[in-house]
Amino acid sequence: MQDIIKVTGLSKQFSNIKAVNNLSFTVQNGDVYGFLGQNGAGKSTTIRMLLTLITPTEGEIELFGLNLKTHRHQILQQVGAIIEKPDMYLYLSAYENLRLFAKLSGVHCTKKIITDQLHMVGLGGRENDKVKTFSQGMKQRLGIAISLVHNPKLIILDEPTNGLDPQGIADVRNLILHLSREMGKTVFVSSHLLNEIEQVATRVLIIDKGKKIVEGSAAELFDPSQTIVEIDTLDNKQCMVLLQQSSWQQYLQPQRSHTILLKLHRNSLPDLHKWLVQQDCALLSLQPRHTLEDFFLQVTSGKQYVEAFTN
């Protein structure tokens, strides 16, 4: 598999803030790569560095096997992007905007090609309307048409569902799947909304405070059958000793503070509960953390669950 994006030791310092800190990852051909993180985690800064809008303080970026610094023009010809929100010239029509950006991308588009492209994103019949009359969802669709007009190999979407209604969000999701499955594009999509990424991504990278927290295939990270269980008892130390001496020992995860963590199949939960009661563990709580939401929140607020997942 060819590496479409290869980022090594990427950092960006804004005066006193390190927005991105020694970030490394690779995106392979055909991936829908979900880039997850809370607001302010460093997603947009990373994406802007991928698109040469921001100069990295340190690190290397290669796209299509070419160094971004030295082959900027060649690389950007193969990249389509939407950054945060679809901004375009409000005083121009959809057709004029699309033609203008096609020309900038070095593509000579006939009227038919542009009209077809607008039809593809559901803006057929509105091509001559000024963009200022468009809803946020329509602007987003036009933004997608702009990012696709030059038939790029890599599509970078930064929070593409921001400000969209549920139907708009579903449309963007379907479009990402269509681009990946039907058109063979590599899609790099950032979001702070987990369920969106879960539904489309083949690989996922989660960052927090500019640092990589975890990277892996979506199947590994989001396997709903695997559960992290947090156990709390009146005497956790004693409970831990008992667990270490039992057959549950194999499921134990490295612990932080007094939290006991086990990674196991969710069908085993009733047996674990029964065993703990039998051992008089004075159980206060047995809390499964199996939703993606839990996972993400834990990932971005403390690392113990991640380590549990990735060990």
Added chain:
Amino acid sequence: MWKLLQIELYKIFRRPRTYISFAAITALIGIIQLGLKMDGQAYVDFLMSSLKDNFEFDGQILNAYLVCYIILQLLLIHVPLLIALIAADMISGEANMGTLRLLLTKPVSKTQFILAKFLAASVYTFMLLVWIAVFALALSIWLFGTDDLLIQKTTYVVQIAENDVFWRYIGAFGYALLAMLTVTALGFFLSLFADNSIGPIVSTMSIIIIFTILSTMTIPLFQKIQPYLFTTHMVNWKEFFDEKVDAQNVVIPGSIQNPEKLLNSAMVLVLHIIGLVTASVIIFKRKDVLS
């Protein structure tokens, strides 16, 4: 580069705001012409009142050339504001709309991009001056006819023969273009540092106002810096309307009294333009596009 320039010009001239300047110029010139047409003789009598005791005038003093001179004197002080409206919006306006980041994700060189933007702003400035020339000169010729140009300077009166005036206006408009391009370069440079156009427009005008005050005050401290201020040189288009005289104090037709001063001023303006545009390119290439 040509493609980028075409796109930038397309954007400028498709935007309604662009035409405010042309409409304002048309209205201002129209008002002045109307006023002079209706009651111009009284205005001329007032201007020439101090000379009437010593000189006898015949012919048409209030003619197209004088009208155009009056218009230029009044207008070239205010045109920088109209230029700043566009030039100071070139980068900051795109940043405000969010289109700057989209533009820069396209395979275009940042240097070519910034130069194309400056050239587009320069074309707009040129068009605005052509518009002024057409209305102030061509329309005045049609309305008032032509004759010798009589200009009252501080200590003397200049009379330029009718057939010696037109080329001076071409020169004056050419020089005015240089002066206005300096304003364009300044507004453009300032637009790099803001995410909306209000700041750069106000800053451009503030700098022009402050520098103009410094350029005109006869205080020794300020006089030392006056040669370096572009505003000192912006008004030197008037040099085209001052003739050289020979040893017998006879006017040399087709001459300019102080061509060295004119050339020196033009050089100062060109250096300002080059300096500001070069700085814009260097800063823009290093700039992180956050908005």
